[in-house]
Amino acid sequence: MNGLLILNAGSSTLKAALFSVEGHKLSPIFRAKLQFNTKKASAIVNGRSFFFKSDNKKEQIKQFLLKLKEEVCHLDISLIGIGQRVVHGGLKFTKTIKISNAVIREVEALKKIAPLHNTPFLEEYEISKRVFKKIDQFACFDTSFHQTIPKSLKTYPIPLAWRKKGIERFGFHGISHKWCFEKAMELLKLNPKSIKAITCHIGSGVSFTAIKDGKSIFNTMGFTPLEGAMMGTRCGSIDPGILLYLLQSKSVSLKELDEGLNKNSGLLALYGHNDMEKLLQDMKKDHPRAAFAFDCFTLSALKEIGALASLLNGIDLICFTGGIGENVPLLREKIGMNLAYLDLQIDKKLNQQSQNRSIHKKNSPCKATVIYADEESAMAHEIILFFNYV
Ligand SMILES: Nc1ncnc2c1ncn2[C@@H]1O[C@H](COP(=O)(O)OP(=O)(O)O)[C@@H](O)[C@H]1O
Ligand SMILES: CC(=O)OP(=O)(O)O
Numbered sequence: 001m002n003g004l005l006i007l008n009a010g011s012s013t014l015k016a017a018l019f020s021v022e023g024h025k026l027s028p029i030f031r032a033k034l035q036f037n038t039k040k041a042s043a044i045v046n047g048r049s050f051f052f053k054s055d056n057k058k059e060q061i062k063q064f065l066l067k068l069k070e071e072v073c074h075l076d077i078s079l080i081g082i083g084q085r086v087v088h089g090g091l092k093f094t095k096t097i098k099i100s101n102a103v104i105r106e107v108e109a110l111k112k113i114a115p116l117h118n119t120p121f122l123e124e125y126e127i128s129k130r131v132f133k134k135i136d137q138f139a140c141f142d143t144s145f146h147q148t149i150p151k152s153l154k155t156y157p158i159p160l161a162w163r164k165k166g167i168e169r170f171g172f173h174g175i176s177h178k179w180c181f182e183k184a185m186e187l188l189k190l191n192p193k194s195i196k197a198i199t200c201h202i203g204s205g206v207s208f209t210a211i212k213d214g215k216s217i218f219n220t221m222g223f224t225p226l227e228g229a230m231m232g233t234r235c236g237s238i239d240p241g242i243l244l245y246l247l248q249s250k251s252v253s254l255k256e257l258d259e260g261l262n263k264n265s266g267l268l269a270l271y272g273h274n275d276m277e278k279l280l281q282d283m284k285k286d287h288p289r290a291a292f293a294f295d296c297f298t299l300s301a302l303k304e305i306g307a308l309a310s311l312l313n314g315i316d317l318i319c320f321t322g323g324i325g326e327n328v329p330l331l332r333e334k335i336g337m338n339l340a341y342l343d344l345q346i347d348k349k350l351n352q353q354s355q356n357r358s359i360h361k362k363n364s365p366c367k368a369t370v371i372y373a374d375e376e377s378a379m380a381h382e383i384i385l386f387f388n389y390v
């Protein structure tokens with residue numbers, strides 16, 4: 001049987017999924033996840049857990065990929081390709097492509113503006129090439145879905161010389177936003193052409209997309225995945241004057257500034273950990289910083305949603321996705337309460353559930369859904385479309 005292996009390299013996890021391919025038909029066979037951020041890195045492959053002896057990240061990736069290969073061979077699957085999630089496609093890459101050395105050189109050049117994402121992909125790709133040898137690999141970009149953002153919303157009001165360097169809004173999490181919107185359309189049996197929607201990807205990274213006629217018209221992440229709402233370890237939008245102040249007063253080096261904004265801000269900075277599940281447990285124990293960080297996180301999300309709702313002149317639908325968007329009813333309830341002005345009424349009982357479903361009250365003019373962020377299935381579909389297109 002033919003199969004397609006999908007790899008999704010993130011800052012703290014490497015997720016994988018294997019699909020069987022029969023013509024256009026894709027069926028998931030198994031999923032796997034390697035978790036880096038724990039004291040002892042662990043992986044789950046096809047339902048079985050593994051712990052790694054080595055604390056070297058590259059060695060863990062190699063062992064994980066070898067396990068995947070073993071499993072693929074054991075199932076007698078012949079791989080027709082490997083799909084890779086690449087977060088930043090820059091100006092060059094606007095759709096799914098076959099990976100070549102030239103592609104890798106371009107992605108390499110974008111490392112500086114997506115350090116948490118393009119770097120782990122490049123590390124993992126080099127290892128996967130050695131493990132899977134001659135199998136063709138394909139890149140799906142987080143930035144592709146946002147090609148339709150109009151110029152007036154892509155352009156930063158900065159000097160022309162800087163804009164000429166290619167500094168503009170790209171938008172991210174596109175694979176997830178597109179999938180989430182399409183699944184919501186199927187679930188609610190709606191015609192995308194007549195819908196104004198906001199998709200909320202709330203996980204380690206957080207971004208919101210305004211969608212009109214099925215197309216992205218704005219994403220709250222910008223030139224890099226740092227802009228927009230507060231995140232797990234990223235600050236989101238802050239006064240750029242703060243950066244100037246820190247640099248001018250020589251309080252931080254460039255490296256410290258980068259690490260501070262990307263790795264040591266967000267929930268981690270305000271609560272002490274970037275794990276929302278842990279934060280919610282601490283909130284129940286009246287941990288003061290947990291409750292404060294949760295409030296900041298919710299309000300930051302609301303500010304972004306409000307801005308997008310204005311761009312769209314009202315919305316028909318809001319969709320929640322991502323590890324937090326799917327699993328934290330309290331966050332959805334708090335957001336919902338502040339969106340009454342958009343005619344959204346969340347049903348408290350339906351909102352307790354986390355699988356793909358609608359969570360609005362029966363007569364609510366504005367609809368709301370929770371959708372599982374299945375970036376791996378979305379990428380597998382993109383690659384099959386690519387095969388049929390070339
Ligand atoms: N059941 C849950 N309850 C609360 N938070 C959860 C749950 N599952 C995942 N999360 C949170 O989701 C976040 C990770 O989201 P995810 O979309 O998996 O991120 P990434 O893909 O960037 O690794 C973490 O803050 C994690 O604590
Ligand atoms: C683009 C981005 O922030 O991705 P993630 O949420 O997976 O970190």
Ligand SMILES: [Mg+2]
Pocket residue numbers: 010203204
């Ligand atoms: Mg993710």
